Amino acid sequence: MKAKKYNSRSLGEAWEGLRYADLTATAATIDENALLVFDGNAVKESTDDSAAVAGVAQQAVAASEGVRVGFGGCYVRMASPVALGAPLVSRAGGYAAQKITAQTTILSATAGGNFGNQPANDGVEVVSDSTADTTQTVTLYGILDGETTITTSTVELNGTTAVADANTDWSVIVGVELDAVAAGTVTIREASADQAITTITTGNLVAGIVDATTTQAFGIVPNHDASGASTAQVALFGTDVDGNEQYSADALNGATEEAHGTASFGTVTKIFLGAVASTVDVTILSAAADTNTCGRALEALTAPGVGYANIPMNV
Numbered sequence: 001m002k003a004k005k006y007n008s009r010s011l012g013e014a015w016e017g018l019r020y021a022d023l024t025a026t027a028a029t030i031d032e033n034a035l036l037v038f039d040g041n042a043v044k045e046s047t048d049d050s051a052a053v054a055g056v057a058q059q060a061v062a063a064s065e066g067v068r069v070g071f072g073g074c075y076v077r078m079a080s081p082v083a084l085g086a087p088l089v090s091r092a093g094g095y096a097a098q099k100i101t102a103q104t105t106i107l108s109a110t111a112g113g114n115f116g117n118q119p120a121n122d123g124v125e126v127v128s129d130s131t132a133d134t135t136q137t138v139t140l141y142g143i144l145d146g147e148t149t150i151t152t153s154t155v156e157l158n159g160t161t162a163v164a165d166a167n168t169d170w171s172v173i174v175g176v177e178l179d180a181v182a183a184g185t186v187t188i189r190e191a192s193a194d195q196a197i198t199t200i201t202t203g204n205l206v207a208g209i210v211d212a213t214t215t216q217a218f219g220i221v222p223n224h225d226a227s228g229a230s231t232a233q234v235a236l237f238g239t240d241v242d243g244n245e246q247y248s249a250d251a252l253n254g255a256t257e258e259a260h261g262t263a264s265f266g267t268v269t270k271i272f273l274g275a276v277a278s279t280v281d282v283t284i285l286s287a288a289a290d291t292n293t294c295g296r297a298l299e300a301l302t303a304p305g306v307g308y309a310n311i312p313m314n315v
Contacts (some may be wrong), residue, residue, distance in 0.1 A: 001229050001312055006171055006311060007013060009159065010265040011199065012043055013203065013222075015110060015255040017027045017228055023156040024150050024190075025258035025295050027056075028044065028045070028060050029060065029061060029063060030044070030045055030060065030061040030067070030094065030128075031056045031057065031060055031077070031094060031129075032057055032058070032059050032060045033057065033058075033074075033075050033112055033306050034046070034056065034057045034076075034077060034093070034094025035050070035053050035055075035056060035076060035077070035090050035095065035096055035294065035311070036053065036054045036055055036056065036057055036067070036069060036093075036204055037050050037053055037090075039253065041298045042071065043057075043067050044121050045092075045093055045094030046090035046091070046093075046094050046269070046294075047090065047092050047094070047164045047233065048089075048091055048092050048132075048220060049089055049090060049290050049291055049292050050181065050292065050294065051291075052314045053090050053294040053311065053314055054071075054084045054206040054313065054314065055069040055071040055074070055311060055313050056069070056070045056071065056074040056075070056076050056311055057069070057070075057094070057180050057313060058074075058129075060175075065282070066192050068204070068251065069241055069313075070311075071309065071312060072217060072308075072310060072311070072312070073298060073310055073311045073312035074173075074308070074309060074310075074311050075306050075307070075308055075309075076096050076295075076306065076307065076308075076309050076311060077095045077096065077241075077305075077306055078095065078096055078097060078098075078219075078297075078304055078305055078309075079095035079096065079097040079219025079220075079241035079264065079266055079304050079305045080097040080216060080217060080218045080241070080266045080304055080307065081215075081216055081266065081267065081300075081301050081302050081303055082097070082098045082148075082266070082276075082297040082300060082301045082307060083098065083300055084298070084299060084300040085296060085297060085298075085299065086098045086099070086296070086297045086309075087099040087101070087107075087293045087294060087295075087296060088147070088293065088294050088295045088296060088297060088309055089198070089290040089293060089294060090294050091219040091220060091241065091264070091290070091298055091315065092094075092264070093241070094310060095219055095241050096219075096294060096295065096311075097219030097241075097266075098218055098219075098221075098297070099218075099222070099290045100218050100286055100287060100288070100289050100295055101289060101290075102282055102289050103285055103286050103287070103288055104123060104214055104216065104285070104286045104290055105145060105213055105214060105217075105283065105284070105285060105286075106212050106213060106217060106268050106271075106285060107210065107213050107221055107268075107271050107282065107283060107284035108131075108213055108283065109281040109283045110271075110273060110281060110282055110283075110284070111273075111276075111278050111280070111281055111282075112230075112274070112275070112276025112277050112278050112279075112280050112281075113174075113175070113207060113208030113209075113273045113274035113275070113276060113278070114198075114231065114274075114276075114281060115174075115196075115197050115198045115208060115274040116195070116196065116197060116298050117168040117189070117195035117196060117197050118171070118173065118190070118197065119171065119172070119173065119190040119191070119197070120171060120172075120190075121145040121169050121171060122168070122169075122170060122172065122186060122190045122191055122192050123164055123167065123168040123170065123190070123191030123192070124140060124164070124165045124170050124190060124191060124197070125161055125162040125163060125164050125188075125189050125190075125191050125194070125298060126155045126157060126162070126165070126182045126186060126187070126188050127160060127162040127163070127186070127187050127189070127254055127259040128157055128159055128160060128183070128185065128187075129160060129162070129184040129187075129214050130159065130160070130182065130183040130184025130185075130296060131159040131160055131295065132183040132222070133144075133157045133159055133160065133183050133184055134158055134159050135180065135184065136156075136180045136181075136182055136186075137154050137155070137156055137157070137178070137179045138154065138155045138156075138157060138175075138176060138177070138178055138186065138188070139152055139153070139176070139177045139178075139179070139277075140153045140154075140155065140165060140173060140188070141152050141167070141173070141174050141175040141176070141177070141209070141212065141235065141272055142170050142171070142172055142173040142174050142175075143170075143171045143172050143173040143174070143248075143249055143272075144169050144170060144171055145169040145170065145235060145253065146169075146171070146249035146254070147171070148249065149247065149249060150174070150235050150248075150249050150272075152169070153166060153167055154163050154236045155168070157182070157186065160279070161272070162189075162192060162194075163251065163274050164268075164270050166170065166185050166193045168191070170190075171282060172233055172275050173188065173197055173198070173208075173274055173275070174208060174233055174234070174235045174249070174272035174273070175206065175207065175208040175209040175235070175236075175272035175273075175274045175298050176198060176200060176206065176207045176208060176274070177205060177206045177207075177209060178200055178204075178205045178206070179205075180202065180227050181202070181203060181204075181205065181206075181225060182202060183202065184202060185201050185202060186199060186200045186202075187197050187199050188207070190214045190267070191282060197256070198273070198274060199238045202304070206276060208263055208273055208274025208275075209270055209271070209272055209273075210268065210271050210273060210283070211270060211271075212268050212270065212271060213271055215238070215267045215268060216286070216308060217238060217264075217265035217266055217267050217268045218284060218285075218286050218287065219241050219262065219264055219265070219304065220264050220265075220284060220287045221259045221260060221262060221263060221264050221265070221287060222236065222259075222260050222265055222268060222284055222285060222287065222307070223257050223258060223259055223260060223284070223285040223287060224250065224252060224254070224257070224260045224282065224283070224284055224285070225255065225258075225281075225282070225283045225284075225285065226252045226253075226254055226255055226272045226276075226281065226282055226283075227255065227280055227281040228254065228255060228279070228280050228281075229249045229251055229254045229255075229280075230254060230277065230280045231253065231254070232248070232252055232254045232275040232277070232280075233249050233250070233251055233252075233254060233275045233277070234250060234251075234271065234272065234282055234284075235248065235249040235250075235259070235271070235272035236248050236249075236260060236265065236268050236270070236272075236277060236284065237268070237269060237270040237271075237272070238265045238266070238267045238269050238270070239265065239266045239267045239270035239303060240263065240265065240266060240303055241264050241265075241266050242266075242304060242305070243303050243305055244302040245267060246263060246265070247265040247303045247314050248260060248261045248265070249261070249272075250262040250305055252276070252280075253284070257285065259287075261283070264280045264293070264305035266303065267303065267304075268284065269283055273309055276288075278287050294311060294314075295308050295309045295310050295311040295312060296308055296310045
């Protein structure tokens with residue numbers, strides 16, 4: 001394996017690195033600014049909490065190409081917000097993130113929204129008890145029959161005349177939101193028997209939706225927990241490791257703390273608890289504390305993105 005050392009300095013920033021001219025590439029391509037680990041005579045993108053990060057890819061790498069491995073002061077993909085000087089950890093797919101030094105609470109124990117009469121493969125209607133409510137939009141958040149992901153759908157109020165949502169096969173509604181305060185009480189009901197799922201009273205904008213206590217999710221799958229027996233669906237909303245908006249729905253497993261599905265989050269901002277009984281409290285937690293450290297953040301980021309960090313070479 002041949003290696004050539006090089007360095008670069010610009011505007012006070014510096015990094016050193018090695019270019020491996022005959023390195024055997026792994027099967028997958030490597031993205032620019034990805035964290036790397038050695039795999040025999042190859043490098044690959046890092047996994048969660050890697051013990052020995054080799055450095056950072058200074059350019060995108062295709063299969064069989066030589067790899068320019070930077071270390072020291074480097075730009076690296078961050079899967080979460082980071083504080084200046086915070087310790088970093090590797091994440092799957094070649095990301096870094098702020099290290100979890102102790103498990104944190106994303107949502108403190110909060111009672112469920114207690115929605116009733118879930119549609120169970122039925123339509124949903126919205127109606128107000130005031131004729132003045134003709135300009136507001138209701139957004140439904142839920143899961144369609146036979147699906148596992150969150151669907152959002154909007155319905156325009158028409159005063160005291162019920163308006164049906166376009167979907168006729170809702171399984172469960174986990175949250176409801178108005179875009180403006182209504183003059184009356186807005187009822188969200190299942191279509192076949194006109195039974196109320198939930199209501200939004202005058203002066204309120206949401207039902208079944210709460211804000212996160214802390215939005216930092218550390219670029220990994222969060223955990224959920226409940227105070228008692230429940231298999232109700234809970235949904236999270238926030239950003240993925242690239243900063244894109246995403247939802248993730250998963251069923252509770254009673255008082256057993258477990259991963260909330262499989263989607264990694266950079267941030268979590270809203271939690272949907274409408275399908276959970278009011279007698280059950282739900283807690284959303286970060287994953288457990290990380291073991292390893294791969295570097296330090298040299299700038300703060302308020303959202304996932306590319307950030308400047310010190311990544312020591314560790315082979």
